[in-house]
Amino acid sequence: MIQKIVILGAGNLATQLALALQENGIEILQIYSRTEKSAKALADQLHCEFTTSLRELVPKADLYIWALSDKALYPVLGEMPVPIGNVVHTAGSIPMDVFENYARDYGVFYPLQTFSKDRKVDFSTIPICVEASEEYLQAELLELGQRISNDVQIINSEQRKQLHLAAVFACNFTNHMYSVGQALLKEKGMDFRLLHGLISETAHKALYLDPLMAQTGPAVRFDEETMNLQEEELKETPEFQKLYRFVSESICHMHAAKKKLK
């Protein structure tokens, strides 16, 4: 069983994960970060040690969790002086075997959520996607995940890559649609708050209806007349006009395919 953990990273995810693990009986031995300020800030919150040197990592941890940004992971890994114990990372898009020469056994511990600095998340509802190089480690990671979440799943590297892509659509691209909505309102002196209720309800609907079934608007009705009118209205913002046409066509395409399947 995993009981003593070292965490590499001190960003949003590292912070929230470390706090959740500690609250659920896991001992955080040490925080590593490349900058002393952020390492110390998190270590102070947890009342544990910190370091900015990979050579000073304590050797006795049951697990080393790499919660660094995707960009930082490879350079930091390159600086690792000697293989350490069991290692996992928390990234959606990085393969498990990056650790092959740097760890005893290794795996992935990927919490699927978007983390913000000043917003504490409830880990119990966050899916944690687990994968490991060895069966005993997979069992240990499942047990560790279940301490903080009610939704721990075994997801292999290929699935995880696809899941991460799906998350880009459902999170980043969705947020971009909100941004465009906001920009359009601003243009005519209206407040983004006008859309708040609609945004909440649209998200809520996707959770209890199938989003494919829940689709509304001119594109799903193949209503060319309204689409042409709305496209014309966007002529002052050609970027949004292109986006309007393109996403509308994508909706038409998906729903035409759905009809064919019936």
Next chain:
Amino acid sequence: MIQKIVILGAGNLATQLALALQENGIEILQIYSRTEKSAKALADQLHCEFTTSLRELVPKADLYIWALSDKALYPVLGEMPVPIGNVVHTAGSIPMDVFENYARDYGVFYPLQTFSKDRKVDFSTIPICVEASEEYLQAELLELGQRISNDVQIINSEQRKQLHLAAVFACNFTNHMYSVGQALLKEKGMDFRLLHGLISETAHKALYLDPLMAQTGPAVRFDEETMNLQEEELKETPEFQKLYRFVSESICHMHAAKKKLK
């Protein structure tokens, strides 16, 4: 003051609006719908009269609310035998003056929300956008809106057109991004529920952060390497691949413009 209302339409919006108005002391005199079944169903819920003939509309109402679908509004209007009293419609994209020759005075009463059959909405938080041909009617519509909602605003026709477009992005297009995420998961044997928490949190973040500021992911970091990798991963679904590239470019474009403004 408006106290007696006739509602034309018996769909999702007509139903929810009629119920909310009745609960707040408005008398619903009559329901009109082109099909007897739907007219009767709603009239039974409200314990009021119904008709399927425009010639049988009761003449004494303070307001006639046209809550028909956008497509039905024009044909039904063409069949109107004589001008009636004060009339409003509930549509985002239809100009107010469609009623010019069919009503005494006229306006718009547009609740900005997506309505579903079996889900009762809380009208008190729905923005109601009001516009009228005459000042006295505008005041009456404001008062009527305030009976059922805490967020009633005067929005002119030009603004309303733009608001409706913004709603297409924030609701229909957002929902399409959910659908693509779901399709990607299905492809690799994963359940859409994996994304539920992410969808909720992304919507929630947009309400308390500026969505432009809240944007995350490879595109906003101008991370070409990750974007190329992810695009490559989508090669089996060229439609999604195109969408990925196009929305990513749109994010880059918007955030490059933001940087320039600074």
